[in-house]
Amino acid sequence: MTAAKEENPLVNILINVLLPTVILSKLSKEGDALYQLGPTWAMVAALALPLGYGIWHWLKHRTLNIFSAVGMGAILLTGLITIYLWYNENAKPHVAWIFGIKEAVQPLILGSLFLITRRSTSPLFRTFIYNDAIFDIKRIEKTVAEKNAISEYDGLIWKCTLYFFGSFCLSAVLNLGLAHYFLGDLSPNIENWKEEYNGIVGSITLWGFLAIGVPMMVVACYILYMMINGLEKLTGLDKEALLLPR
Structure with missing residues (x-):
């Protein structure tokens, strides 16, 4: 029986980050050209792409990766918040806080799952x-x-689990800061507000991916070092005995 083929991380990044960013940044303008979808349809296309991929992946493999599940939840939340902001004039002045809190919640949920699952049969760590x-x-x-x-x-x-949780807390703070940096100066009175909003959301999507990914990778490398060093002291085994041959 052959093993299930692992998901290509480059495809994941392309569909969940890069393509939505391009769609929101480049296709949100109103016009007669085919690529000028307008802000509404550009947002629909940008959200539908990763959501559709997530559903397809689940139907094909019948497994739901916890990171993909939280990501899909964030996509749906982005859509709901976008609808709320577009059609609620009173909310527009607070767009940076509203979107920033949403961006901060995602890494906090992911990080909390490392703590919650610690005593389970399948700890996320x-x-x-x-x-x-x-x-x-x-x-x-x-x-x-x-x-x-x-x-x-x-x-x-x-x-090591606490260190990993800390990296997600750092990502939450960075995401909140990114939302304020990009959305803080978005005036609620400009004529092309939706178009500008879409372009900024595209930028936040890209930079938010880096804000989560970079701290997590740095901390993951440090944790790997901590685990190997700590296990060497506890067991007396050297690194070659602790790690499986590659």
């Missing part, structure tokens, strides 16, 4: 970093048990 595709967990846990160092072992995993 073990799925994402400390898993049997990288570490020889059976050998590690056997050695930890033999050395009676289970509490120290659990403490190391908990410490």
